[in-house]
Amino acid sequence: MPKKTIDIEHDLTHLSILNEKGEADESLAPKLNGDTLVTMFRNMLATRRLDERMINMQRQGRIGTYGPSRGQEASQVGTAMALRPDDWTAQAFREMGMTLTRGWKMDLTLFFWGGYEEGNAVAKGHNDLPIAVPVASQTLHGVGIAWGMKIKKKDSVCITYLGDGGTSEGDFHEAMNFAGVYDLPLIFIVQNNQFAISHPRRKQTKSRTLAQKALAYGFEGVQVDGNDVLAVYSATCDAVAKARKGGGPTLIECVTYRLSMHTTADDPTRYREDKEVKEWEKRDPLIRFAKYLRNKGVLDDESIEGIENDVKDEIAAAVKRYEEYEGLDPLDSFKYILAELPPDIQAQQDEFVAALQNEGKMSH
Amino acid sequence: MASINMVKALNLALAEKMREDENVILLGEDIGQDGGVFRITEGLLDEFGSDRVIDTPVAEAGIVGAAIGMSIYGLRPVCEMQFSGFAYQAFHQVEGHLSRYRTRTRGRFSVPMVIRMPYGGGIRAIEHHSESREALYAHTPGLQVVVPSTPRNARALLRASMLSPDPVIFYEPKALYRAFREEVPDEPETQPLGKARVVCEGNDITLIGYGAMVRVLTEAAEDLSDQDGINADVIDLISLAPMDTETLVQSVSKTGRAIVVHEGPRRCGIGSEVAARLAESALDHLEAPVRRITGYDVQFPYFARERAFMPNSDRVVQAARELLDY
Numbered sequence A: 001m002p003k004k005t006i007d008i009e010h011d012l013t014h015l016s017i018l019n020e021k022g023e024a025d026e027s028l029a030p031k032l033n034g035d036t037l038v039t040m041f042r043n044m045l046a047t048r049r050l051d052e053r054m055i056n057m058q059r060q061g062r063i064g065t066y067g068p069s070r071g072q073e074a075s076q077v078g079t080a081m082a083l084r085p086d087d088w089t090a091q092a093f094r095e096m097g098m099t100l101t102r103g104w105k106m107d108l109t110l111f112f113w114g115g116y117e118e119g120n121a122v123a124k125g126h127n128d129l130p131i132a133v134p135v136a137s138q139t140l141h142g143v144g145i146a147w148g149m150k151i152k153k154k155d156s157v158c159i160t161y162l163g164d165g166g167t168s169e170g171d172f173h174e175a176m177n178f179a180g181v182y183d184l185p186l187i188f189i190v191q192n193n194q195f196a197i198s199h200p201r202r203k204q205t206k207s208r209t210l211a212q213k214a215l216a217y218g219f220e221g222v223q224v225d226g227n228d229v230l231a232v233y234s235a236t237c238d239a240v241a242k243a244r245k246g247g248g249p250t251l252i253e254c255v256t257y258r259l260s261m262h263t264t265a266d267d268p269t270r271y272r273e274d275k276e277v278k279e280w281e282k283r284d285p286l287i288r289f290a291k292y293l294r295n296k297g298v299l300d301d302e303s304i305e306g307i308e309n310d311v312k313d314e315i316a317a318a319v320k321r322y323e324e325y326e327g328l329d330p331l332d333s334f335k336y337i338l339a340e341l342p343p344d345i346q347a348q349q350d351e352f353v354a355a356l357q358n359e360g361k362m363s364h
Numbered sequence B: 001m002a003s004i005n006m007v008k009a010l011n012l013a014l015a016e017k018m019r020e021d022e023n024v025i026l027l028g029e030d031i032g033q034d035g036g037v038f039r040i041t042e043g044l045l046d047e048f049g050s051d052r053v054i055d056t057p058v059a060e061a062g063i064v065g066a067a068i069g070m071s072i073y074g075l076r077p078v079c080e081m082q083f084s085g086f087a088y089q090a091f092h093q094v095e096g097h098l099s100r101y102r103t104r105t106r107g108r109f110s111v112p113m114v115i116r117m118p119y120g121g122g123i124r125a126i127e128h129h130s131e132s133r134e135a136l137y138a139h140t141p142g143l144q145v146v147v148p149s150t151p152r153n154a155r156a157l158l159r160a161s162m163l164s165p166d167p168v169i170f171y172e173p174k175a176l177y178r179a180f181r182e183e184v185p186d187e188p189e190t191q192p193l194g195k196a197r198v199v200c201e202g203n204d205i206t207l208i209g210y211g212a213m214v215r216v217l218t219e220a221a222e223d224l225s226d227q228d229g230i231n232a233d234v235i236d237l238i239s240l241a242p243m244d245t246e247t248l249v250q251s252v253s254k255t256g257r258a259i260v261v262h263e264g265p266r267r268c269g270i271g272s273e274v275a276a277r278l279a280e281s282a283l284d285h286l287e288a289p290v291r292r293i294t295g296y297d298v299q300f301p302y303f304a305r306e307r308a309f310m311p312n313s314d315r316v317v318q319a320a321r322e323l324l325d326y
């Protein structure tokens, strides 16, 4: 009968290891060897440089609209590096750093934003879903994959990525609920980059953090400095280890900032102050990590230049392959509709061929 | 040979496939403990356990979206939408992902899964429980849409759907669930997806339909034969996507007249598609316009008015007489 307080478990941490000056709290820092640190840096740098190149190419009309990752490299690379190849990912559309870390060729990024399905033709052996455009819809595919792992009694895990805006979608709710109810080895990485196109984080939800949303679904939520690759990596490793042992899902909110426009079709000056962007530029994840690695003696001018050149070559080679691609077969659209083309669609294909021939776009 | 109704036939198809393939799992609301609101999954929880017969929260997008992930991971999920009227909560997953995965990834990932859902009127249900919106799915590229019409073909079609390498929307005419029994063979059988079925033959007119309307057509065919000496070809489309144009054209080339019947609204409905195909491919044979007897382009009424609303054999007989006099 009495009115009393319900003692719900709630425990919300914010993790930050590496500050803007490149100083780390070594007691919290993950124990990584030099090679791993260099790989981490290289993945972040490659993401930054390809991102810059993509924007240039869009401006020159060599690809279509592009959604940049600038500023979010730590959140993308740090999370992906905590995975094994037999783990899976279910991404949204702003995870280029994750895909590069998972070993996707840069070609796929170019092809996708260049308007070819080839960009989503995930290579065999890569356990990653392609880009999913409908906001938060991919979180449910992550649920299904993690569920499959549980049913098959695997010790692998799945990460699904979404943005702060994605947390307002119904699919996110259903995915969180299923993950909790069935205790799935699924990690929600929310890249809180402060904006959903123009809509600011504070208007997306009244919740003080996005991490706390996990509490309502009965599992752990963690907030990390999303521009701190060591914190992102460390929190993801913890969540992954827990999930592998059957400990269920975790939501990690990576607090970061979208330094570029939403897409190349967007003009962010309509909804945010340059001052704010400048503030966040000081927290750039790449600069901070480079400082740290220099201080630690893992990298120096010369080795960084070596990596820069290496990345430049990789980008140049990918761009070349993209621009020299000759696979533009209009009949491609019919090739993958079903395993076997049914007669009625076959007849439409014949009609299409005749139209193309008539227009002189295909030889008889 | 056992004589069973459509509920039992669907249950049998699921059980048979689940015994053969441990990757086949079921997801849906109230399908486990409760056996499904129409009892299609009765007894399956006991036989296969809660890892394979999964009672989910009330979350249609969750069911379909999760099943997409499962199926990419190598499972063969069969989802139940409790009613087709609530499948719109998952329609974005169907249109946005289910139908597209093969194309999007150039064949790297396909989504071999089945979504079963009961549709159609005639069971005196409240709003959202009687509509027929198969055209929405048939309009969506990348989906196969099939509708059974008897216990035997329900079992065979569901089995074929579970074997298909691509997604199938399995639209169940709930008015037929317990309407009649039919002998089914002891061994599982499949019915090819994409093929129509000639139910009975005649030279004067072609009557085309699917699902619960097939019974309306056979009744009309009997009346026409008894009362007017008019003999009808009755074609059960079975597969709405892809559609078996060949069988339609063959029949109409012989009869020169066609009536197409469905419960769903007329505008941009399956009947429009049938009429267009006949106009494109059988115009030379047509002796009269193709007639559509369908739901009207208004809301399906609450059940007090549904009997008057739904297509019936009298309307088919009347239209057939008009076409023969044309």
Ligand SMILES: Cc1ncc(C[n+]2csc(CCOP(=O)(O)OP(=O)(O)O)c2C)c(N)n1
Pocket (backbone or CB within 6 Å): A094, A133, A134, A135, A162, A163, A164, A165, A166, A167, A193, A195, A196, A197, A258, A262
């Ligand atoms: C279901 C859906 N609604 C609307 C859109 C259009 N849209 C594309 S991105 C976006 C904002 C997404 O914001 P957020 O989830 O924070 O991710 P971010 O773009 O910041 O990475 C919107 C509204 C969409 N792709 N999908």
